Structures are given as structure tokens and as C-alpha cells.
Amino acid sequence: MNNNPALSYQDVMARKNRIMKQAVGIDYDQFEQEGIAFDYEAMMKKAGYSLEEVRAIQEETNVGKTPLLELHNLTRLVRCHAEPGKGARIFIKDEACNPSGSFKARRASLSCYQAQKHGYKGVISATSGNYGAAVASQSAMRGLNCIVVQELFDSQDLSQPEIMEKGRACEAYGAEVVQLSVGPELFYKFLILLEETCYFNASLYTPFGIAGIETLGSELADQVRREVGKDPTAVLITHAGGGNVTGTARGLKKGGCDHTEVVGISVDLSGLHMASDRDFNRKSFTTGHTGFGVPFATWPDRADVPRNAARPLRYLDRYYTVTQGEVFYVTELLAQLEGLERGPAGNTSLAGAFAVAREMDREDVLVVQETEYTGAGKHPSPQLTFAGKMGITIKRGNPEDSVPGQSIIIPESPGQIKVKKVDLDNLKKSYLKKAAQEKGKEKLSPLEIEYLAAELKTSTGWIEDHYGKGEN
Amino acid sequence: MGEAKKDDWVQIFNVVLNPEERAPGLPPETAGVPLTMKVKGFLIDQAADIGDQVSIQTVTGRLVEGKLIAITPAYEIDYGRPQPELLKIGLEVRKLLREEGENIE
Numbered sequence: 001m002n003n004n005p006a007l008s009y010q011d012v013m014a015r016k017n018r019i020m021k022q023a024v025g026i027d028y029d030q031f032e033q034e035g036i037a038f039d040y041e042a043m044m045k046k047a048g049y050s051l052e053e054v055r056a057i058q059e060e061t062n063v064g065k066t067p068l069l070e071l072h073n074l075t076r077l078v079r080c081h082a083e084p085g086k087g088a089r090i091f092i093k094d095e096a097c098n099p100s101g102s103f104k105a106r107r108a109s110l111s112c113y114q115a116q117k118h119g120y121k122g123v124i125s126a127t128s129g130n131y132g133a134a135v136a137s138q139s140a141m142r143g144l145n146c147i148v149v150q151e152l153f154d155s156q157d158l159s160q161p162e163i164m165e166k167g168r169a170c171e172a173y174g175a176e177v178v179q180l181s182v183g184p185e186l187f188y189k190f191l192i193l194l195e196e197t198c199y200f201n202a203s204l205y206t207p208f209g210i211a212g213i214e215t216l217g218s219e220l221a222d223q224v225r226r227e228v229g230k231d232p233t234a235v236l237i238t239h240a241g242g243g244n245v246t247g248t249a250r251g252l253k254k255g256g257c258d259h260t261e262v263v264g265i266s267v268d269l270s271g272l273h274m275a276s277d278r279d280f281n282r283k284s285f286t287t288g289h290t291g292f293g294v295p296f297a298t299w300p301d302r303a304d305v306p307r308n309a310a311r312p313l314r315y316l317d318r319y320y321t322v323t324q325g326e327v328f329y330v331t332e333l334l335a336q337l338e339g340l341e342r343g344p345a346g347n348t349s350l351a352g353a354f355a356v357a358r359e360m361d362r363e364d365v366l367v368v369q370e371t372e373y374t375g376a377g378k379h380p381s382p383q384l385t386f387a388g389k390m391g392i393t394i395k396r397g398n399p400e401d402s403v404p405g406q407s408i409i410i411p412e413s414p415g416q417i418k419v420k421k422v423d424l425d426n427l428k429k430s431y432l433k434k435a436a437q438e439k440g441k442e443k444l445s446p447l448e449i450e451y452l453a454a455e456l457k458t459s460t461g462w463i464e465d466h467y468g469k470g471e472n
Numbered sequence: 473m474g475e476a477k478k479d480d481w482v483q484i485f486n487v488v489l490n491p492e493e494r495a496p497g498l499p500p501e502t503a504g505v506p507l508t509m510k511v512k513g514f515l516i517d518q519a520a521d522i523g524d525q526v527s528i529q530t531v532t533g534r535l536v537e538g539k540l541i542a543i544t545p546a547y548e549i550d551y552g553r554p555q556p557e558l559l560k561i562g563l564e565v566r567k568l569l570r571e572e573g574e575n576i577e
Contacts, residue, residue, distance in 0.1 A: 009493055077565060080572045122532060145532040155505040161549050168547045171512075176530040179510040180488065183502055185495050189488055189509065197534070277502040329561065336562030337569070377549030385552030396557050410557045414565065 012191050020305060023194045023201035025118055028306040036438050037451035038307055040314075044250075048207035048309070049110060051254050054215050061141045063109045064215050066097040068223035068367070073337035078357045081415035088233065088360035090353055092368045093220055096342055099141075100173070101373025103216055104134035107243065110208035112138035115200035121145055122199040126190040126304065128152065128163045129240075129287040130345075130372055135202045136173035146175035147199065149190050154182050154280050161386050162286055162345070165377030182280045187304060205303040205310050210247045217251020220367055221260075231257045233364035236349040236356060239264035239319065240292040242300055242310035248369055249315035261317045265352035266293035268321035268420065269404045281390050282405040284324050284383045288348040293319075294422075298430040313428060313456050320419035322351040323399040325409040328380045329417065330354060344380055346372030355419040384408065428456040432467050474519025476526075476543045483512045483545045484528055484538030511536050512545065 006012075021027065031043040049057065058064045071090045079087035098105035108131065115123045122145030125135040132148035139146035148170045153159040167177045178193065180186050194201055203209055217235075224232045235252060237245045249262045267289040272279040274291040283289070297316070300308035330351045331344045350368045357366045376382065384394055393407040398416055402409040411417055435452065444452070444467060452467070453460045476482055489507040513528030513536065520526045526540045 009489060009495060073569065076569055080568055147532055153510075155501075161552070164547070164549045168549065174531060176532045176534070177512070181505070181508045183494065183498065183507050185489055185507050188495070189507075197532070273499050275502055276499045277505060278499075328558065332558050332561040333565060337565060376547075376551055379551060380558055381555050382550060382552035384555045384557070394555070394557055410561075414568070 007192060009185065009188055012188050015195070016191060017306065019191050019194050020201065023199070024203060024206055024305060025114070025200070026206065031307060033447060033451070034445055035442070035448045036435055037448045040311065040454070043307060044207050044211065044309060048211040051214055051218060051251070054110065054211055057113045058106065058109045058212070058215060060113075061109055061138055062099050063105045064098070064219060066219070067094045068092070068220065068227065069094055069338075069340070070227070071334075071338050074333060074354070075357070077333070077337065077414050078354060079362075082358045085362055086358060086360065087362055088357040088364035088366040089228070089362070090357050090366050090368065091224065091227070092350065093216065093370060094340070095216070095370040096346070096373045098134075100130070100133040100137035100169070102130035102134060102346065103213065103244070103370045104129070104131040105137065106212040106216055107131060107204060107209045107247075108134035108138040108202060108212070110212040111135065111200065111202035111206065112142045112144060114208050115144055115202065116142045118200070120198070120200040122147065122197060123202040124149065124190065124193055124197065124199045125202040126186055127204065128166065130166065131204055132166055132175070132177070133169035133173060136170040136175035139175065140173045145199065146170075146173070147178060147193060147197070148175050149178045149186060149193065150180065151182060151186050152179040154277050158281050158390075160281060160286055161377035161382045165375055182275070182277045184275050190304070201304070203304050204241055204243050205305050205308040207309045210243055210250070210309040213243060213247025214251035214254060216369060217248040217253075218255035219251075220248075220369060221252055221255030221257045224365055224367060228365055230365065232260050232367045233360060234261040234263050234356065235367045235369050236263045236265055236353050237369050238288040238346065238348040239266045239312060240287045240289065240296070241303070242296045242308070242312035244370070245312040245315055246310045262315050263352070263356060264293070264312065264316050264319040265349040265419070266290045266319075266321050267327060267348050268323055271403070272405045279405055281386075282392060284387050284392075284408060285327070285345055285348070288345050290321060294427065297427050299434045311455060313424070313431060314454060315457065316424060319422040319424055319427070320352050320356070321422060322348065322417070322419055323402050323409065324404070325399045325402055326351040326411060326417050328384065328408070329411045331380050333414070340371070341374055343372040343374040343378050344383065346370050351417060352419050354414065354417040428458065429466060431456060432463070436468050475522060476515050476520045476540060478515055478518050480515045481512065481544050482515045482526070482528060482540055483510055483542040484526060484536065485510050485541045486538040510541070511538065
């Protein structure tokens, strides 16, 4: 409620670019080329840091160098339901060992370093995820103030237990937590706070937020080679805003893994509206789901910075969804068979691994590239207890029959874990449709065609064949 | 007088945007309710009761005004109830590995 007209929604949003320029210290205009094209690699190089620099910065705050664990029992379990000769070895990168309990420490490390180096008094982050605790923890180490803006409760004052826990963690690391009800205007409040405090915007989508994850990919490549003497066959990555996929894939490439398949996995929340006050508490996953995964893949520049450094369609070879019930099930398997109690959201790609490994050869190596910490609220039992209170049906059965927002179906057997393929060509066509809207009636220039081919990991011929056609 | 005293750790509440001030294009169930905010900090007022308009200082030093809604607010998170749908999973897969696991090494 604002009596000051300069703080109305429209006025603040109109100042967005100016506020952001001050708050991230990057002049994005220098990377613009023509029309819709910009020089992505130049941005990553000039505004970011090299892999060696990132390693040194992360070493200062104890980020990374997490163990790679082979999941012997889960591999055996996969093979119980695989054809003879099938069932890849499954490894997991135990990212829960990072200071704040998730790989997000990698993303936060560079932003906080950058903020400190350039004399900002503090950092702000808009996130309901593990990233908040990561920014808070890294800020604590660098003596910076920290504000985390969370979307937490609905109009009935009901909150997701998982997000409540993340807020508690932020406070434990000394951060101020601004908690909001459901709605995309969180971004508006975020802009007001940036303007008020002049803090650094620790966005998930700057070159810093992405370069910080590259070490995950390169470490993983080194560890797999040391362990099994070859490159990983496939790396499974939980996909939401696109940073995890982008950073890990870039790190794998820098680590020389040219043939490793990059596979994205999201929790299927189709049918639920991300800005809905009603749907908000009828989902049990607050990130790693299709509500972010699809829109951010098909138009990355919807982020809180002018040019998003997370551009997943440049890197994805395959993309699958899994159900909420399957993720809770594998979270239980990881605890019961491997003795690793980890948070459910971080196990999204592990659920996918179960189905993907089944189709791969026994000699193949599949790596699940993250785990996250678990705790009160952020654990299958409180999350399902809450889902039950919200009227969600929870039962055992075939997870294929589940409906997001209505039911969560826990598999009756590991053989029931399946992945559902998302057709990347369809996502690429959606991207082109949005690009065509941006361009209006103008034709693409040769440089724009090349840009789009790189953006969508395809040929210039494919772009020419599909741009402005049919379903576009 | 005053359930809360100066310097107590409290939580305040504010309406950030009334329904008519909200962003365009929201689903009706969101557009029809205000965007609200909760923030915690140390109470600046000498004394206050729940429901009073107060000022706080947050841990970053910001001064924020709002309606007092909680004094030393609890972390209301727990491990919930053990879920019947999860309780037998461990037993099932261990049995499966015992029975079939030997043949698949």
C-alpha cells in the first residue's frame, strides 16, 4: 500500500533497468549485437570468471570439492528391473556437503565475492529455494549484510514447510528474511529493496551465478575419470531456471567431456499456475519443476537481469519429467539403501536416474550431479503431511496416474519409476515463436540466425526451416 | 501495558499492494487478495501489543513499520507424521535385493 506515487507498481517497474544496472554492476548493452542477438560467450568471459579463478574464489569460502559417491545398492536395484546387460552404474555428487547444504553455495560464492570486491555493503536475493541460505552463508563469511526475499504464504496464511525451513536457515546465517504472500510482484518488492539499500543483486542469472556452477561439472568429470577411468556417459541435472543445466554442462565441456550427454529432469507440475494463490500450497516441490523449467528454457530472458546467463537449450541433449511421488520414493530409497538422508527436491534427477540408467548399458556411467540437505520441514514426512492437510490424495500405486495439485502417488515398486520425455524440438519451436513476437514482422538477419542456432543447439538450416512457420 | 518491550524480537505485517494495485494478468484468486509481507526485527517502540502499529529494526539495520503480529515468533516446522505410504518402502526394496540382488551383480 503506497501513498508515495514513486513507489507504485508501474513506477518501480519502469525504473527496473536503471535499478538493475546499479545493482549488478554489469553494462549488458555492450554485449548486444543486432535485433534479438547478443554475444553470450563474450558476456560469460568478460563479466564472469575463468574456471581457475572460480576455484580459487570458492576455496576461500569452503565451497565445492564435494565427494562423488557410487550408489551400489541403487544400481543393483535398477538392474533388478533391467534387461540383461542393462543398468548403468549410478554415482551421485554429494553437494549437500557444501557450507549451506546445497550446490547453490557455488552460485552464491561468486556473487558475494563480486559484491565484496566492489564495495557493496550487502547482497539481496529473491528466492524461496536453497539459494537464500547459500547467499546468507556466503555473505556471513564475507562480512556482508544479506536480505532474502521469499514467496512464502498464501492468503490463508498457510506456508510451505520446505520454504519455512529455508527461511529459518537464512536467519541462522544472519540474514534478514522478507516474506511475501503469493505473486510475481515479489520482483517489485525486490526492486524497492535494491533501491533502498543499494545492495548487490545476487541474482541466480548473472554470469557469476552460472560460472560458479562450472566447477561442479569439471570436478565431476575429474572424479569420474579417477574412479572408473573414463568420462561419464550421462549427467542428470535437476532443471528449473536453467542455471544448474547451463553451469554444469559448461563445466563438463571445460573439463573435456565432449561426449557426455546432458540430461535435464524436472518434477511435473503441469496444470498448476505458478502465480496462483490457490495452487501455491497444492504442490510439494517449490523448485526443480516444470513451472520454471519450461518457461525459462523457452525464453531465458524473463529473468531479473537483462540477459540471462542460464540458457539451457544451448546444452540439453534430453529432457524428462518425473512425478512428485517418484521423487519422494527415491528419497526413501536413498536413505534406506544407501544410508544417505537428503532433501527431496535435490533428488529430482535421482528419480530420473532410476529410469534412465535402466535403459543404459552396464558399462555406462550415470552421474546424478546433486544432493541437498534435509531437515524439519524439508523432508518427505512433513511435506506429505502438509500435502494431506491441503486435501491432496496420497497413496501407493502407479505414479503415471497422479495429477499435480490433486494426488501424489508413491510407486509400489522401483520398476514403476518412469520418465516422461519432453520433446526438445517443441521447446525450441516455442522459443522461436517468442523470438518472432519480439521481432514483429522483421526478417531474421544472418547473425540472428546463427545466434538462434547456438541458442537452440541446432543448425542454421533448422532455424530457417522453422522460424515463423506453422505452429510458430 | 504492552506484551512486547523495546528490543524484543518481533514480527510485523504489512500490505504491500492492495488488490487494485497488483500486477496485471494475475489469476483471479491472486488478483482478488492483497500482496502482503512479514518481516522480523527488534522492536523500537518502548512497549506494544499485538495488533499495534510499530517500528522495528531488522538485522541489516533497516527500519520498517507495520502491524505487530508476533513476539519471538516460533519456527513452526517439524517432521510431520510418519507417512503410511512411505513406511514399508525400505522393507520392500531390501527384500527385493535379498531375493533378486544376488543374480544381478
